[in-house]
Amino acid sequence: MTSTEGAPFSLELGDDLREVQGWVHEFARDVIRPAAQEWDEREETPWPLIQEASKIGLYSLDFFATQWLEPTGLGIPVAFEELFWGDAGIALSIVGTGLAAASIAAVGTPEQTGEWVPQMFGTPDDVKLGAFCASEPDAGSDVGAIRTRAVYEEASDEWVLNGRKTWATNGGIADVHVVVASVHPELGSRGQASFIVPPNTPGLKQGQKFRKHGIRASHTAEVILDDVRLPGSLIVGGKERFDERIARVREGKSAKAQAALKTFETTRPSVGAMALGVARAAYDYALEYAREREQFGRKIGDFQAVAFKLADMKCQIDAARLMVWRAAWMARNGKEFTSAEGSMAKLMASEAAVRCTEEAIQILGGNGYTREYPVERMHRDSKIFTIFEGTSEIQRLVIGRSITGLPVR
Ligand SMILES: Cc1cc2nc3c(=O)[nH]c(=O)nc-3n(C[C@H](O)[C@H](O)[C@H](O)COP(=O)(O)OP(=O)(O)OC[C@H]3O[C@@H](n4cnc5c(N)ncnc54)[C@H](O)[C@@H]3O)c2cc1C
Numbered sequence: 001m002t003s004t005e006g007a008p009f010s011l012e013l014g015d016d017l018r019e020v021q022g023w024v025h026e027f028a029r030d031v032i033r034p035a036a037q038e039w040d041e042r043e044e045t046p047w048p049l050i051q052e053a054s055k056i057g058l059y060s061l062d063f064f065a066t067q068w069l070e071p072t073g074l075g076i077p078v079a080f081e082e083l084f085w086g087d088a089g090i091a092l093s094i095v096g097t098g099l100a101a102a103s104i105a106a107v108g109t110p111e112q113t114g115e116w117v118p119q120m121f122g123t124p125d126d127v128k129l130g131a132f133c134a135s136e137p138d139a140g141s142d143v144g145a146i147r148t149r150a151v152y153e154e155a156s157d158e159w160v161l162n163g164r165k166t167w168a169t170n171g172g173i174a175d176v177h178v179v180v181a182s183v184h185p186e187l188g189s190r191g192q193a194s195f196i197v198p199p200n201t202p203g204l205k206q207g208q209k210f211r212k213h214g215i216r217a218s219h220t221a222e223v224i225l226d227d228v229r230l231p232g233s234l235i236v237g238g239k240e241r242f243d244e245r246i247a248r249v250r251e252g253k254s255a256k257a258q259a260a261l262k263t264f265e266t267t268r269p270s271v272g273a274m275a276l277g278v279a280r281a282a283y284d285y286a287l288e289y290a291r292e293r294e295q296f297g298r299k300i301g302d303f304q305a306v307a308f309k310l311a312d313m314k315c316q317i318d319a320a321r322l323m324v325w326r327a328a329w330m331a332r333n334g335k336e337f338t339s340a341e342g343s344m345a346k347l348m349a350s351e352a353a354v355r356c357t358e359e360a361i362q363i364l365g366g367n368g369y370t371r372e373y374p375v376e377r378m379h380r381d382s383k384i385f386t387i388f389e390g391t392s393e394i395q396r397l398v399i400g401r402s403i404t405g406l407p408v409r
Pocket of ligand 1 (some may be wrong): 212
């Protein structure tokens with residue numbers, strides 16, 4: 001006989017997490033939601049909203065760090081789901097810096113994290129942004145194909161960066177850019193490193209700003225690097241550590257590819273949580289609508305065809321949330337990802353968001369297809385989650401490799 005007394009398993013959020021959830025939800029409901037349509041149409045960075053978030057401490061290093069370090073791992077998923085429930089474009093403008101900051105905090109030296117991460121956020125009176133620039137025109141899913149070069153000049157102890165980045169969230173308008181470049185091209189992704197480009201560095205400029213299908217309040221642009229000179233110390237993690245790693249790669253001893261995969265597994269659940277927020281927003285709206293709208297003398301929610309859609313949406317959202325929470329908990333608690341559980345969570349949540357937002361349009365009928373109602377925006381917004389941070393195909397590839405142990409192509 002087994003006893004369940006003292007069983008550690010629980011899906012109930014603790015008091016601190018519920019407090020964070022409620023606080024972020026209030027901001028999403030009262031500040032983000034009412035502004036969503038305006039900023040979607042303006043297709044501009046919603047600076048006043050970022051500033052509002054900064055004033056209450058939501059857009060701050062302190063908030064992000066506290067949630068990343070929250071012991072259950074659910075701090076970020078819970079906060080992101082609420083923010084993106086408010087509006088995905090504005091929410092991405094608020095959390096984009098957090099993702100760039102994480103790229104330094106994860107592998108940077110304590111000095112680099114201490115100096116540059118606070119500068120990415122600025123202050124409530126003078127908010128700043130951070131950007132993470134990996135993708136290039138010919139290197140999207142295939143990050144090993146990155147052509148941006150970083151060359152070390154021994155005499156001046158400087159790195160010189162040249163190349164063209166694309167799709168960078170906050171690219172060109174950020175104060176601090178983190179740029180992935182190839183130092184040893186013959187080693188592919190194992191010869192790459194990230195570099196911190198400080199504010200106003202000559203040679204870095206914004207290229208084309210993209211006009212997008214969705215998340216239009218979030219700024220996405222090319223970043224051009226033309227003889228950008230950086231002090232030798234601005235290679236993320238430090239030059240000594242990088243040189244040691246390269247030496248190990250050359251001796252055939254490096255496990256770096258494994259390490260990078262692990263990092264993705266730990267960050268992907270947070271992208272899943274973003275998608276979840278959008279899915280839930282569309283579901284909530286469609287549910288209310290189905291309870292009110294009448295046709296043939298009855299509520300449309302009374303038609304099985306509509307109620308079944310809502311049932312499927314609810315199931316998909318709850319299933320995706322359980323996967324996001326599982327992966328986030330595993331990441332925080334150092335559990336081994338034996339089946340690419342981080343990728344599984346991102347895949348399920350992003351595809352659920354696309355399906356749920358589409359069904360929400362169907363439930364609203366003609367109204368759902370107009371800009372008078374928010375579900376068409378949510379549908380446009382949802383699609384990004386199957387593309388960035390690894391497309392759905394790439395997630396399936398990672399999961400497929402992980403479960404079969406074969407080099408699935
Ligand atoms: C709005 C937005 C914001 C972004 N923000 C950032 C950012 O801040 N920083 C950053 O560095 N990048 C960012 N990205 C880039 C994003 O990560 C890439 O778009 C994504 O990785 C896909 O790369 P790609 O667009 O070049 O598509 P491709 O890699 O060209 O893929 C095209 C199609 O081919 C499929 N495909 C490719 N390879 C395979 C394969 N091996 N097996 C099966 N199918 C495959 C893909 O799944 C996809 O369907 C952003 C993109 C967008 C649209």
